[in-house]
Amino acid sequence: MLGLPAGIRACLFDLDGVLTPTAAVHAAAWKEVFDEFLRQHAARTGAEFRPFDQVADYDEYVDGRPRADGTRSFLASRHVTLPEGQPDDPPDKETVQGLSARKDEAFARRLHHDGVKPYEGSVRYLRAARDAGLRRAVVSSSRHCAEILVAAGIADLIEARVDGVVAPREGLRGKPAPDTFRYAARLLGVEPAAAVVFEDALAGVAAGRAGGFGYIVGVDRAGQADELRTHGADTVVKDLAELLDRPDPGVKS
Numbered sequence: 653m654l655g656l657p658a659g660i661r662a663c664l665f666d667l668d669g670v671l672t673p674t675a676a677v678h679a680a681a682w683k684e685v686f687d688e689f690l691r692q693h694a695a696r697t698g699a700e701f702r703p704f705d706q707v708a709d710y711d712e713y714v715d716g717r718p719r720a721d722g723t724r725s726f727l728a729s730r731h732v733t734l735p736e737g738q739p740d741d742p743p744d745k746e747t748v749q750g751l752s753a754r755k756d757e758a759f760a761r762r763l764h765h766d767g768v769k770p771y772e773g774s775v776r777y778l779r780a781a782r783d784a785g786l787r788r789a790v791v792s793s794s795r796h797c798a799e800i801l802v803a804a805g806i807a808d809l810i811e812a813r814v815d816g817v818v819a820p821r822e823g824l825r826g827k828p829a830p831d832t833f834r835y836a837a838r839l840l841g842v843e844p845a846a847a848v849v850f851e852d853a854l855a856g857v858a859a860g861r862a863g864g865f866g867y868i869v870g871v872d873r874a875g876q877a878d879e880l881r882t883h884g885a886d887t888v889v890k891d892l893a894e895l896l897d898r899p900d901p902g903v904k905s
């Protein structure tokens with residue numbers, strides 16, 4: 653039993669926060685960079701320093717989106733405008749791209765220092781899905797996706813990867829647009845209606861809803877079950893293994 657409606661033939665898993673606990677590593681890296689930037693910005697402009705909220709700001713503006721989209725979206729929420737810059741801007745450049753590079757340095761440093769282990773319940777679920785004959789893809793905005801799958805020891809459980817490297821190459825819009833999930837379903841040879849999306853990010857469940865997917869599982873690692881539902885989740889679990897103990901919900905009406 654996988655806790656999925658009848659007719660589902662493929663699973664599309666987000667990575668950070670769904671298969672691995674790396675959402676917290678991203679959130680901490682964003683906080684480090686935004687707080688330093690906001691402190692300097694406040695000193696320069698005389699505005700009040702209001703730090704980046706690692707839960708509220710992260711969930712609303714950054715989580716699930718491609719890196720530079722996260723930078724733009726959060727800065728816009730604070731009415732700060734920076735020049736866009738160039739994709740190869742160095743971390744010390746005060747541009748959207750420079751700040752994004754700064755965040756990437758902070759993330760890579762934390763990742764290499766701490767390493768990464770997958771969620772045990774997610775590994776169990778991946779194996780059960782494989783044994784049940786379901787196709788499996790990972791759909792992540794991160795450019796670190798391939799490396800994290802390998803470091804976590806779960807690359808062999810995944811058949812297709814659509815990530816922050818593949819999406820720009822294929823001209824796919826990032827989450828909350830549904831493009832990356834739809835592309836992954838196509839790679840696996842299934843219609844969106846026959847695929848389930850597993851997501852912990854509000855932008856991710858919204859992408860699943862916009863893409864017309866058969867079922868959307870919200871994964872609540874941060875106490876945002878209600879928001880996941882209002883953004884499009886059909887059901888919410890705290891861990892994927894919960895689904896293994898649930899009766900299948902039957903055909904979705």
Ligand SMILES: O=P(O)(O)OC[C@H]1O[C@@H](O)[C@H](O)[C@@H](O)[C@@H]1O
Pocket residue numbers: 668675678679714715716717718719722756759792793794795796797816853
């Ligand atoms: O900077 P990266 O590794 O390409 O990741 C981009 C985004 O990837 C998403 O999976 C995360 O939820 C975001 O927090 C992150 O910013």
